[in-house]
Amino acid sequence: MAEAKYDVLTIGNAITDILARVEEDFITSEKLDKGIMHLIEGERSEHLYALMPEDKQQISGGSAANTAAGVASLGGNAAFVGKVAEDEVGEFYANDLREAGVDYTTRMLEHGAGSGRSMILITPDGERTMNTYLGACHDLTEADILEDQIGSAAITFMEGYLWDPPEAKRAFVKAAHFAHKHERAAAITLSDPFCVNRFRDEFLDLLRSQTCDYVFANVEELKALYQTDNLHDAVQAVAQDAEVAAITMGADGAMAIANGEVITVPAFKVDKVEDATGAGDLFASGFLFGLARNQTMEEALKLGCLSASEVISHVGARPLKNLRALALTHGLAV
Template sequence: MAEAKYDVLAIGNAIFDVLVRADEKFLVDHGMTKGSMTLIDEVRAAAIYRDMGPATQMSGGSAANTIVGVASFGGRAAYVGKVKQDQIGGLYTHDIRAAGVAFDTRPATGGPATGCSYILITGDGERTMNTYLGAAQDLTPDDIEPAAIAASRIVYLEGYLWDPKNAKDAFVKAATIAHGAGREVALTLSDSFCVDRYRGEFLELMRERTVDLVFANEAELHSLYQTSDFDAALAQLRKDVKLAVVTRSEKGCMVASNDGVVAVPAFSIERLVDTTGAGDLFASGFLFGLVRNAGFENAARLGALAAAEVIQHIGARPQISLKELAKQNGLPV
């Protein structure tokens, strides 16, 4: 097998995040389901933006957050996602490249604006996302560069890609190229509401071995198998995919493989501020640990460390070097 150029290449919806603190009344007044991710149109996006308070803005999207985390650990990272050649698209491109991520997807010159997500953070740290996909939904198979995919140890895909049809085709193309080159393919289920929409298709991706590794949280796992029995769902997950990680917030995570199940605790935190990006950053640590052959337990500990860092401040990107943080905690980097 050829030497890999990248440790992880992530493909996702390139979304510019607009994060703002809000109270429960704001969610009720705007008809939002707390903790959910809802797709919205440009008119709805404008209405939310008009009514909300001061915001923190940064490049985002689930897989983009993960790949920035991989780079922060010192991994060789690349990203594929679609923005428009507009002001926000320019900010997005600069932001992700400045984080040490290779980002060479051609921007769209026409069509909808660069995608945005209005993320409302309530006092308990829960985030409610309202996402205008915009240009992100115009990611097509033509944006998948075979050489870059084949040169990546792990190709990481987000479940949100299953919303736009063209992106779904790009996802399948990338997985096919990766496996043809002897690489691994990982998928995050993204959101329990996303699983509700595409349960059958996600199970097919797993059972047909289109994906080798699946990330899910408890809500997504229960949604996937339509059961409230955690142990039964975990047992079925082990049958359906080669490797899976189920995150359980403060209870840590479970790494499930053919060899058995390993439970790894969460890192303690001083204060929960914002859960945005917790799962994304967990995935970054786990993926980095895998490509460094650190073993499942250490990979999960790296993931837990990254998640703990990101939930103690606003925003889904690490504010300090995850590589240095791992060294301070005696973890292999």
């Protein structure tokens, strides 16, 4: 088997996060429910975007893209597959993700929905009111899945958030097929208990059919997958269904289940959790990078926990410190 060009290739929603500080009356006048995430349509998206202050901050985002950026920060080779439109937001997204060190070549959508964006309005009390337009994200198709690209990645990783449009489902199954054809691994993250409750049977089938080799979840997602309140029972069940399961446990660290063995590591100490956004995404960065580089489960778990600890120590879902340098200071192999 040829050496992998990429350590990790991720597939997911390509969403530009647009953050701006606004006054309370902005929330009121736009009839928004403060502190809530609203799914909005294109016209509403354009309306809010036009009203946002000029000093707004933008960053290429989406769960799987954050994971790819984390792999790059660890010194790995990362690629991302996700759909944006041929518009101003899409051009920004592509350039910003590439600047983060991620190979991004997915063909832009020329006609149809605009690029996905999440407009995050921050009021003086620190509350975040999110307005998310998925747009072009849902136009990812099988045509965007390239065998040569998938076959050159040690691990292909998909976010559960994308498991909704029928075309996107077919795209990921095709990606998993290409990965296995080239003797590579395919992985999925369950993303959210809401996703699990909607697609439980399909997620279980992905594991039991060995379409996906690895699964990522937090404790609540795993318990939702097996419809149990008992973590031990859920761990026993996933051990039967997945080659590798990686479970994040917040302040209690993380565990991996593989070959009938359960390995746990503690969390890295964080003085203050500033923003938990992206913790799971960055845990996946470290763990996947470790697996791609043939580390032990324990070593990969530690890299995952360290990466997560960095991202929760500040606002934003991307690391501010170089993760490779941070890992070396903690004596971890990268």
